[in-house]
Amino acid sequence: MTTPTSLASQPGPPRRPRIALYGHDTQGLGHLRRNLVLAGAFASDLPEGLGADVLLLTGASEVGMFPRPHGVDAVVLPGVRKDERGRYSPRHLRGRLADVVAFRSAMIDTALEGFDPDLVVVDKTPWGFRRELATTLARLKARGTRTVLGLRDVLDDVPTTRRQWQADDSDQAIRTLYDEVWVYGDPEVHDLRVTTGMAEDVAGRTHHVGYLAADRMDDEERAHRPATEGRDYVLVMVGGGQDGAQLARAAAAMTPPPGLDLIILTGPQLAENEVRRVRRVAGNRPRVQVMRFSRHGAAWLTGARAAITMGGANTVAEILDTDVPALVVPRVTPRAEQLVRAEALARWGYLSFLRPQAATTAALDAWVREAVTTRSDRTALDRGGVAAATKRARSLLESRADPVGAPQSPAPPARFARSPHVA
Known part of the structure; x- marks a missing residue:
């Protein structure tokens, strides 16, 4: 059996940056839609973009229903669904969930080995669904791929968030597998560093980039x-x-x-x-x-x-x-x-x-x-998450030539106490 040749070894035009975006997509379309917004910004050739080739890894077969910018492609993983009681099962296949997860993990490993990304952004689940990313992400990290965990602004109520954060060993996952954590929200409304109870060294590499609100659409789409x-x-x-x-x-x-x-x-x-x-x-x-x-x-x-x-x-x-x-x-x-x-x-x-x-x-x-007789002023919110995430991605890509090792985290925030605005 021959080994697939990495895209990086193929002749052609100069290599663009390569970014992979993973979303496990077990309920709704949120992970997919969030990653599509980021993919569009990363793939853009405009000055504020990265001009990257972007590969989406998604469990949502609905990816084909959404506009896909030039430079963005997708690998659709076998779907998994979550019921109203929070239990998981295969979305379409009729085998065991464990077998579906093993199949997904093998697909992810093959796709990322061939794509050879410079940056991987993982949505919400630090180890991947049922740890399906753990081995592949560790190998990529060891050879210099930059890695980011992206978290939505709110994970759950505070007690549940903290229990789940501990049960998933999230602090250790971040220390082991990730350079940075991006939170897509405004900490004045909800500070995820506090609600998760994350360790201070992990909080130190966590950045609230703002809501992914501004710059989601171009003028043509808005019309x-x-x-x-x-x-x-x-x-x-x-x-x-x-x-x-x-x-x-x-x-x-x-x-x-x-x-x-x-x-x-x-x-x-x-x-x-x-x-x-x-x-x-x-x-x-x-x-x-x-x-x-x-x-x-x-x-x-x-x-x-x-x-x-x-x-x-x-x-x-x-x-x-x-x-x-x-x-x-x-x-x-x-x-x-x-x-x-x-x-x-x-x-x-x-x-x-x-x-x-x-x-x-x-x-x-x-x-x-x-x-219908009113309007709403939301200009005080930090809504610039798309631009901020793109800026952080550019910085990580530029630093990829640095020696591989533990990321140098900035000092933890001086104020690390419960915010009066935390829900």
């Missing part, structure tokens, strides 16, 4: 609008849709304010029978549209008079890049992440939120009638 014959509209989005049926049905029964359309995006993962139920509730009213998916959902949000959404990190980041009034109805199980995020941002007045049981049609109607 897209839904087909409403020029009328303004209220937008309802339930993320991937895997657990968005209740909110979608409640929204479908709403009465749009005079002169406005109502557009509901159910998400590609909402079960077909639930989509049919939502459409039956909406009926044939001409100003109510129920759609499965739009690749321009973020642009549609920018142009909405008001928005009702679930509370995933990417959807909230898209909201924070606008002045559109937003009502977030967060998922509350199996993780409290969306609820913690919504409560924290609501305390600062950046959005409104309702718990799922309170998000009745009457409550949604009442909120929309008020919201």
Whole structure:
């Protein structure tokens, strides 16, 4: 059996930087969407980009539904799903989960060995799903590949976050496998260094880069609008849709304010029978549209008079890049992440939120009638995570020629105590 030849050894034009982005993608589309935003910035040939070739490693087969910038490609891993009780199982294959994880791990190892990345950015899980990255990442790190762990702004409520951080041996994973940790949020709203209880040396290499909000879209993408014959509209989005049926049905029964359309995006993962139920509730009213998916959902949000959404990190980041009034109805199980995020941002007045049981049609109607008369100022937030992450990536790539060894971490923050703003 012959050994595959690395891309680095092939003749051709000068080698661009190579960046691999991993997301385990067990529920929803959050990991994929976050990595697509970063991939676009890293691949850009504009002065603020890196001009890199980027390889996505994802468990979300929906990757083909989203725009993929030039210079970005994807390896789709066998899917894994998480149920409402937090239990994992194969998404499509019918074998044992352990066998699927072993298959995924082998695919990852082969892909990264052939791609030979200069930088690897891992989303959320420091060892990979069920430790599927551990061996490969250690080998890449040993030969000089720069490595980053990227974390969303909120992982869960504080007690659960700390228990999980310890159970996953996350501090040791970061010391062993990573040069830096990036947190995609504003520490004034939620300081993840505190809520995880991470060790001070790990906190010292952890950087809150800001929400991945600004620079998510170019001007051409922002210009897209839904087909409403020029009328303004209220937008309802339930993320991937895997657990968005209740909110979608409640929204479908709403009465749009005079002169406005109502557009509901159910998400590609909402079960077909639930989509049919939502459409039956909406009926044939001409100003109510129920759609499965739009690749321009973020642009549609920018142009909405008001928005009702679930509370995933990417959807909230898209909201924070606008002045559109937003009502977030967060998922509350199996993780409290969306609820913690919504409560924290609501305390600062950046959005409104309702718990799922309170998000009745009457409550949604009442909120929309008020919201469409207002706008929301979110300019005080740190929303520059895309540019900041790109800058940090450039610095890591430029330092790759340094001797391999333990990364030199900056001194820990002088103030390392519970922030009054931590949710």
